[in-house]
Amino acid sequence: MRFLLIEDNEELAAAVVDRLSLDGHVVDHAADLSTASDFTSVTSYDLILLDIMLPDGDGRSFLNSHRNSKNSTPVIVLTARSEVSDRVGMLDSGADDFMVKPIDFSELEARCRAVLRRRGGKSTNRITVGDLTFDSLAGTLETPTEVVQLRPRELRLIEILINAPGQIFSKGALVDRLFSYDEDVSENAIEVYIGRLRRHLSASRTEIVTVRGLGYKLDAS
Template identity: 70%
Template structure:
């Protein structure tokens, strides 16, 4: 998944980015509202982690504007304020969840997973596709005759494809979802990960189909 972290504390931002990237996510960091607005104007994100007190304004202004512009991206607010009235205001403005600083990284990861499940209308970590089960928490493909542990980038690619079976994703879209601005990659990188997933899916009723000139889609036969 591709996340946007809006946080001006460089040490905290670096720690959050490192932790989430170890889990296989792509994370872009914006230190202020203007940079965050520039990012969201050109990039589609799966989740936004938003600080409130920022150098060029209040994160609540960004949140309100994001929702008014029909932005449906889930938002978890990171705030130093713990008063009930502050939390109620954030939720009323459109926040999906909030965490009071200092954050516990394990809890942050769990809250990210929970928000993403709610966004996809899924109550649990287990997804069933034909004779295959996918455990997003452990990153495991459960095939009829074996379990396969996916590497972080394989896991995130499969998550993207499995969210909407039958939907065609272009290479450029997948690059955007799997790699940050700081990473120098080409479309060929997607071919490598697609080939790995296809090998893992052999023997199951799930396959990844190539549509020449268009991209890839996941199908259940």
């Protein structure tokens, strides 16, 4: 998954990026609203983590603009304000959840998973397609013959495919979802990870299909 973190505290931002990256997520960091707007104008995100007090304005203005533009990307607000009225105001403005600083990273990860589940209309971390079951919390892929412990980037790639079975993803779209701006990678990297996942799926009737000239899709037929 690709996240946008809007946070001006460099130490906190670095800690959040490091923690979420360990889970295989791509996290772009914007230290102000201007940079955040530049990022969202060219990139689609799965989740936005938004600080309120920023050098060039109030994060609530970003949230209001985000929702007024009909952008459905979920937003978790990171705030030092613990008053009920502040929390109610942020939720009414379109925030999907919030966390009061200082942040507990285990709770942050759990809230990210919960928000993403709600966005996908799912109630658990387990997704079954055909004879394949993926557990995003455990990081496992269960086939008819084994349970595979996935590496972080394998995990995020199958997560993209299994959440939209039958949908075709181009190599470029997958690069955008799996790698940050700082990583110099080519689309050939996607072929490598697709190859690894196909080996994991060798005993399953569910397969990753190459659609010539277009990309890849997960097929459970």
